[in-house]
Amino acid sequence: MTEFEYKLELAKKAVTKGKLSRRDFTKFALAGGLSLTVADSLFIRAARAEAKQGGHFRVGLGHGATTDTFDPATWAHGMNFAWGKGLTGAPLVRIDQKGGVVPYLADSFEPSDGAKKWVFKIKKGVTFHNGKALTADDVVGTVNYHTGPDSKSPGKAYLANVSAVKADGADTVVFELKGADADFPYNLSNYQFPILSIVDGKPDLSGNGAGPYVLDGFEPGVKVHFKRNPNAFAPGNFDEVTQLSIQDPAARTNAYLAGEVDFADKADLKTIDMLKSAPDTELYNVSGYQYYNAPMLVDTAPFDKLEVRQALKWAINRQELVDKVLFGYGKPGNDSPIASAMKFATNPEPVYTYDPDKAKSLLKKAGMENLKVSISAADAAFAGSVDTALLMAEQAKAAGVTIDVVREPNDGYWDNVWIKKPWCHCYWGGRPTADAMLTVSLAADAAWNDTRWKNPRFNELLPQARAETDEAKRAAMYAEMQQLIHDDGGQVVLMFANYVGAMSTKIGHGDFNSDNDHDGGYMYDRWWFV
Known part of the structure; x- marks a missing residue:
């Protein structure tokens, strides 16, 4: 280690302890031959190395509904998500x-x-x-x-x-x-x-939990305010937390750029360059288990016909959706909900690529040429949902399919559209295991089985795989289940989307969870202000 490297380590430790300013650290680093970019990066990492208490953490979320309550049996979206994981609960x-x-x-x-x-x-x-x-x-x-x-x-x-x-x-x-x-x-x-x-x-369903923050104000669909719980067994770092429901992506971006929030989720990827170039901003970009889905109710015509479901899967150009909606921040789906990074994930064959001729052939077999269907979309489902639906409608024309895009209101989307309308958009934040993901979204009796798919073989295999201790046998069961979903199910897994948002460089943090957005739901008590 050179003399400069030794002194640099001492300087970083001084930054961590709050004994060296950003200006003085930068001067020292530049004098040692480091670039301004490297010096700044080293300072931020050193400053974030030790969690500190204090401050008011304000977040802008693309979630929230006027029907929200603190009854956990009703929770269904990303604002509720942290209530049970790292706020009141x-x-x-x-x-x-x-x-x-x-x-x-x-x-x-x-x-x-x-x-x-x-x-x-x-x-x-x-x-x-x-x-x-x-x-x-x-x-x-x-x-x-x-x-x-x-x-x-x-x-x-x-x-x-x-x-x-x-x-x-x-x-x-x-x-x-x-x-x-x-x-x-x-x-x-x-x-x-x-x-x-x-x-x-x-x-007690009032929000009286054992978590690191105490509920201090609640306007359903608008905002929620929390204060640090002084008696918490695992205290949070912030003095206060405010969640703001800002479902419009442009409004959420503007709120961040105006300094009204310290973190904004579900970034509008069409304007991602604005966030990337904003001063004192770090892009929150985590590849995880989240996917954007277009579930069809398989007990409702015309989606009760297998050939129709399969035709629509071939009539959609998923790579184009990734390129034009996600701007590369993700990858195409293939109708298994198990992300490639998860244990037991497979990629069923044949891979659904864009093939209008195959879609036409399947519709002819079903006697449903010139198919006309509607799909419900809203930014509450996921950022870019409406644009995605319009692209899907344009792509499907080559297969002789007419898709009518129904723009639904954001408020009440999860209560009035999802699992109610025959074809719609939704997002799944992912679950930590293959069993959890399949159980909550596809088991015959699951409340969130958003395709109403009840495949006997799948439901026979699910508990068997859960109980199997032989890893090879278990893997084979999960592979068969994913193939069944791919071939027979009503899910159209359009794309696996990175969790992308914007966060102030004032925020300190460790490594991020990839199992869900918002650092797995734990950002409120894990993060801190530097």
Whole structure:
């Protein structure tokens, strides 16, 4: 190590401790022969090396609805997402930056009986925001709330394998499963599963959680304000957090450029250069499990005909969508919802490429030449949804298909359009395991089965794969399931999209999670102001 390199390391440590200014560090680095760009990058990394407390973190989100509540059984979009993961709520476990499952409210978890039983030890001394102590009974009551016979919670599908959940003293919870599940703890990381305060057998749905922030103001569909929980077992770094619902991509970009928010998600990729060149801005660009989808209701004409579903898949030029809608920030889908980076992912054959002649042939076989269909689109589904639908309509003309694009309102899209209209757009943020992704989106009885697809072989394989401990056999089962989805299902996985947003360089952070947007939902308590 040269003398300059040694002094540079000392200078970086001084920056981390707040003892050296940006100007003085830059002067030193330039004098040593480094470029201004390199000097600036080194300063930012050093400044972010140590988390600090304080400040008001404001975020602009392309999510939110006037129907939002703090009942986790109703949560369905990206504003709700963090409520259960890193704001008011606290789940038993979390997903780390490497995709592993780690304890959070739990101190530990252990399998027994061939992974048919799981024992969770609960952290001692944890309290809800109102001061009530958290016990194993709260965990049991939370699970029963989502799994009860009248429950319409989307989380119910994740817990379908649970036959019983019992408290064993104040700090131990035992899950008994119908069938073995080596991945079971991952299911409890889902954002619908913050542990609720149970009083007289009833869950508190007011936002009174055990998380790092306390609810301090709520205007559904507009904004939510939180303050740091002074008694949190895992404190957040910010003094305050405000989530703003800004569903229009241009308005969200303008809010960021005007300094009204410190982070904006779902960047409008048509104007990404504006964000990339904005002062004091870092592009949040993470390749993960998110995909943009066009689900068809397979129990509704004309999508109840297999040839129609397959024809539409061949009539869409997905690479063109990636190029013109994502501007390269992603890759084409092939109708398996399992991202290529996930364990057990395959790429079923034949790969759906743009082939209007094949689409025509399938429609002729179905007796449905000159097919006319409608597709519902809105930026609430994903940024660029309307542009995507218009491109799809133009592409399909070569196959003799007329697609009428219905522009839906952003507000209420998830309540009034998704799983209600025969063909629409949606996005899936991804899930940490293949089993979780397939269970919540395609299992026959899943609340979010947005194609209403009920393939007998798929539903036979799903619990078998979950219980299989032989990795090779398990991989073969997941490969067969993905092929079934590809061949028979109603999902049109248009493209896997990077999580792209804009963040101020004032924000410090570590490595990002790739399992979902917003650093896996944990940005509110992981990040800090430098």
